[in-house]
Amino acid sequence: MARVILLVAYHVFKESVRDKVLYNLVLFATLMISASYLVGQLTAGQDIKIIKDLGLAASAVFGLFIAVFIGVGLVWKEVDRRSVYNVLVKPLRRHHFIVGKFIGLALTLLVNLAVMATAVYLVLAVMAWTEPGLANAAIVDAPVVDPNLLKAFLLIYVQLLVVTALALFFSTFSSPMLSAALTFGLYVVGHFNADLAHFENVVKSRAAARLAGALYYLLPNLAPFDVKAAVVHGQAVPAGYVLLTCGYGLLYAAAVLGLAMLVFARRDFK
Amino acid sequence: MAAIETDGLTKDYAVGFWRPRPYRALDGVTLRVEANEVFGFLGPNGAGKTTTLKLLMQLIYPTAGRISILGRPAGDPEVRRRVGFLPEAPYFYDYLTAEELLTYFAGLFGIRNPERRRRVGDLLDRLGIGGERRLPMRKFSKGMLQRVGLAQALINDPEIVFLDEPMSGLDPIGRRDVCALILSLRDRGCTVFFSSHILSDAETLCSRVGILAGGKMVATGLLSEMLAFKVAGWELVVAGIDAAALGMLGAVVRGVAPMADGRCTVDLAPDCEPERVIAAVHDRGGRLVSLNPMRLTLEDVFVAQVKASQAAAPAGRFMPEG
Numbered sequence: 001m002a003r004v005i006l007l008v009a010y011h012v013f014k015e016s017v018r019d020k021v022l023y024n025l026v027l028f029a030t031l032m033i034s035a036s037y038l039v040g041q042l043t044a045g046q047d048i049k050i051i052k053d054l055g056l057a058a059s060a061v062f063g064l065f066i067a068v069f070i071g072v073g074l075v076w077k078e079v080d081r082r083s084v085y086n087v088l089v090k091p092l093r094r095h096h097f098i099v100g101k102f103i104g105l106a107l108t109l110l111v112n113l114a115v116m117a118t119a120v121y122l123v124l125a126v127m128a129w130t131e132p133g134l135a136n137a138a139i140v141d142a143p144v145v146d147p148n149l150l151k152a153f154l155l156i157y158v159q160l161l162v163v164t165a166l167a168l169f170f171s172t173f174s175s176p177m178l179s180a181a182l183t184f185g186l187y188v189v190g191h192f193n194a195d196l197a198h199f200e201n202v203v204k205s206r207a208a209a210r211l212a213g214a215l216y217y218l219l220p221n222l223a224p225f226d227v228k229a230a231v232v233h234g235q236a237v238p239a240g241y242v243l244l245t246c247g248y249g250l251l252y253a254a255a256v257l258g259l260a261m262l263v264f265a266r267r268d269f270k
Numbered sequence: 271m272a273a274i275e276t277d278g279l280t281k282d283y284a285v286g287f288w289r290p291r292p293y294r295a296l297d298g299v300t301l302r303v304e305a306n307e308v309f310g311f312l313g314p315n316g317a318g319k320t321t322t323l324k325l326l327m328q329l330i331y332p333t334a335g336r337i338s339i340l341g342r343p344a345g346d347p348e349v350r351r352r353v354g355f356l357p358e359a360p361y362f363y364d365y366l367t368a369e370e371l372l373t374y375f376a377g378l379f380g381i382r383n384p385e386r387r388r389r390v391g392d393l394l395d396r397l398g399i400g401g402e403r404r405l406p407m408r409k410f411s412k413g414m415l416q417r418v419g420l421a422q423a424l425i426n427d428p429e430i431v432f433l434d435e436p437m438s439g440l441d442p443i444g445r446r447d448v449c450a451l452i453l454s455l456r457d458r459g460c461t462v463f464f465s466s467h468i469l470s471d472a473e474t475l476c477s478r479v480g481i482l483a484g485g486k487m488v489a490t491g492l493l494s495e496m497l498a499f500k501v502a503g504w505e506l507v508v509a510g511i512d513a514a515a516l517g518m519l520g521a522v523v524r525g526v527a528p529m530a531d532g533r534c535t536v537d538l539a540p541d542c543e544p545e546r547v548i549a550a551v552h553d554r555g556g557r558l559v560s561l562n563p564m565r566l567t568l569e570d571v572f573v574a575q576v577k578a579s580q581a582a583a584p585a586g587r588f589m590p591e592g
Contacts, residue, residue, distance in 0.1 A: 007377045011363070018365035085357040086422060089327045090378040091350040268330040270283070 004092040005100040012104020013111075016070060021108065024062050025115050031058055036123045048127065048144050049232050055120035056152050056228045062116065063109055063160045064187065070108070071167025072179035074101045075260075079269060088269075095261040102168055102257055109160050117153045121145060142234030151242050152231040158249035159225035163187055165256035166220070172264045190222030220252055271341045273430050273461040274303040274326065279335035281321055295321045297485040298335070303463055303478070305429075308456050310472035310493075311465040312568075313482035314576055319465040320358055322482070323434050326463075327355050340429065351379065354428035358435045358465075360419035364408035368399055368418045371407065372425055379426045393421040398447060412439035420451065431455060433464035437471055449474060469568045481572055483579035489571065496571050503564045504538040506547065511556030519550050533559060540564075 016022070035054050039047040075098070078084040088094060128144040142148065166186055170179035196219070199212030224245045227237050279299040284290035296318045303309040313319050324330045326337060328345035337344040340352055362371055372390040381389065394400045397417040402410070407418065416439045423431055436452070437445045452462050452475050466472055472479055473493065480490040489496070503524065508516070513526045513534055522542035527535045538547060548558050 003380070004378055007374065011366075011374060015363065015365050081361045082357060082359075083361050083363060085324075085327075085329055085355070086360060086362065086375070086419075087378070088329060089350060089353075089355040090375060091347045091380075092378055093347075266331075269324065270330065 001096060005096050005103065008087075008092070008097055008100025009102075009104035009107060012074065012101055013107045016105070016108040021066060021070065022112065022115075024066065025112065025119075028058060028062055028116050029119050032119050032123050036127060048124065051123055051127065052120070052146070052149065052232045053228060055116070055123070056149070056156065056231070059113060059116040059120070059153065060156045060159070060226075060228075063113055063156060064163060066112060067105065067109060067160045067163040068167050068180055068183050068187075070105055071164045072171050072176040072183060074105060074168055075171040075264065076174070076176055076179065082269075084269060094265045098168065098172070098257065098261045098264050102164060105164050105168070106161055109164065110157065113153060113157050113160070117150070120149065142232070146231070146234075148231050148234075148237060151237050151239075152227050155225045155227055155242065155245060155249075158246045158253075159222055161253045162190075162220050162222065162249050162256070165253035165260070169256050169260040169263070172260050172267065186220060187222065190220040191226070192223070193219050193221040194223055221248070225249065271305070272302045272338070273305040273307070273340060274301070274309075274463060275338040276301050276322075276326075277336045279322065279325060279337065280333045281318075281325060281330065282333045294485055296325070296332075299482070299485075299487045301480050301487060301490060303461060305461050306456065306459050307478060308452060308462045308476050309464070310476035310479040311463060311482065312467065312469065312472055312479055312572060313465075314467060317482040318485040319467075319482055320434055321485075323355075323357075323432055323463075323465060326432060351426065352429045354423035354426060354431045356416075356419045356423040356431070356433045356436055359412070359438060360415055360422075362407050362415065362418060362422075364406065367404050367406055368394060368410075368421070369403040371418065372421055375422050376425050381426070389425060389427075393424055397421050397451075398444075413441060413444050416440055417444070420448065424455075428460065430461040430463065433462065435466055436464055437466065437468055445471070469572055473568045479568070481575045483576045486579060488575045488579045493568070496566075496568070501540045501563045502566050502570065503540050504542065504544050505560075505562045505564055506536040506538055506544065506551075507533055507559040507561075508536060508551050508556045509533045509559050511551055511554050515554050515556075516551075519547060522547060 032051070032055060036047075036051055039050045075084075078087070084097075087097065124145050163183060167179060167183045170182050174182070193216060196212040196216040199216075200206075200209035203209055203212075224241075229235075230237050277300050279296055280294070281296040282292045282294050285293045299318070299322060311319055311322065321330070325332050326339065326344055339346075339349045342349050366374070369390055372393065373386060376386040376389060391400070391403075394403050397420055399414055399417050399421070402414065407415065410418065416436070420433075420436065423433070433452075436448050440448060449471065452464070455462055462475075464475075476493055478490070478492050479496070481488050507529070509532055511534070513528050516523060516526045516534055516536055519536075522539045523536055524539055525537040527537075529535055536547075538544060544561055548561070551558065
């Protein structure tokens with residue numbers, strides 16, 4: 001079972017590499033180098049924060065685009081081009097195919113994010129080395145080459161896994177355009193989901209408050225994954241918080257993936 | 271034990287968005303294919319051939335009916351290990367080469383190196399695309415993709431091969447190669463189930479055929495039984511007698527066509543007694559050149575069956591609502 005899942009996953013990764021998806025890393029590196037040069041003119045200490053902020057935000061955005069645009073086509077493209085006919089008649093279950101697709105894209109995102117994180121650390125290290133005074137100025141908030149950035153990168157990655165699972169789920173039954181719109185919609189909603197938990201404070205209707213409460217648990221809650229500001233400003237991000245948030249993200253992704261498997265298992269390929 | 275068996279296989283689709291109507295794509299198809307047989311699944315476009323193959327491969331699920339392959343339910347992982355499938359107009363991954371695709375699929379069957387490398391190389395060479403093994407498949411022609419499709423269907427050395435329109439997109443040399451391949455599969459004990467609307471291929475390759483029309487199985491049986499002893503008429507060639515005199519021989523003569531050198535071809539009805547006609551020709555001074563029975567071709571059987579099925583179901587395949 002694990003062997004066939006990994007084979008499917010390996011081919012998703014291979015396709016991403018050959019489709020030149022990893023070229024975005026060149027764009028990212030260019031962005032980081034240009035930004036570090038431009039913000040070099042700013043007040044000492046602020047440029048480090050900007051580089052960290054920009055690095056984390058760009059990693060999240062680039063990752064989001066990859067997760068959505070590849071994720072929504074992962075299954076749909078195979079069904080539309082009928083290449084799925086050749087695979088599903090082989091000795092693998094339909095849910096193995098879905099899990100393999102998910103792991104393949106998760107691997108692509110991991111490589112992407114790892115390279116982007118390395119690029120951010122490299123830029124920060126070069127800045128700290130060329131201008132030793134920066135370290136003293138920035139120590140007020142956080143070290144220049146701050147290991148806590150990894151926590152932010154980890155949470156971005158788990159958030160991207162949630163987004164990938166959503167994109168893959170929509171991809172099992174709808175077109176890429178609609179899937180992309182729905183996934184982006186849920187991503188945006190997910191960042192404002194916390195407002196739904198306190199909906200009873202702003203509406204009188206108990207039914208509306210209950211509906212909002214149900215939606216709060218049903219929709220992804222993505223705001224906790226955003227710890228950029230805290231990390232950049234040197235505020236503590238406890239390991240327990242990171243673990244709990246990662247646990248929630250992985251459980252949510254697993255549930256969505258389960259739904260995707262259910263839909264895909266019952267589907268007729270006309 | 272039959273290699274493939276279906277019983278009352280039925281598939282309905284809902285057609286329409288706001289008020290979906292059930293459309294019967296396949297209607298109670300029952301068939302039995304024995305092991306080591308080349309079975310031709312014939313029918314006009316839209317008859318339900320691809321639907322049947324997709325049901326056998328569990329790419330779609332039946333509304334009713336039962337499927338058994340190698341004595342097990344279709345979709346059983348053990349069955350999948352032992353069968354191969356070529357879909358109609360196959361499409362593969364643009365980013366892979368033919369060699370990588372076959373290596374991938376061999377991996378899904380758990381075939382390991384060096385056996386995997388040997389099978390991939392052998393199949394690509396056997397299907398005439400060994401020279402293009404490292405070319406991305408986005409550069410392949412339709413015929414080359416068809417050959418890759420056949421190669422991937424055989425990668426697990428299957429006991430049964432399901433081929434959906436295997437000659438589609440192939441040039442005459444490709445068709446000859448595929449015919450030879452199907453016969454070689456049969457010779458090594460493989461059961462071949464192939465769908466086609468090209469009847470000459472079926473006549474060349476099949477031991478048994480089934481004819482599907484309007485979603486229903488309208489005829490099935492040994493090709494030899496379907497075509498044998500069904501004389502559609504007689505072709506009599508005579509000399510030394512003119513066409514007008516031949517026309518006087520009675521109602522058994524359906525037509526007379528003059529030929530070169532004073533010969534005539536006479537088209538006789540199937541129920542006539544040719545000996546009497548020959549005697550009558552002799553009496554009028556003519557002589558016999560040749561006499562041949564006109565056998566039914568598969569095409570004649572096919573057209574007759576399809577027309578009969580269309581006449582029997584003029585209302586189409588939408589099911590009554592409610």
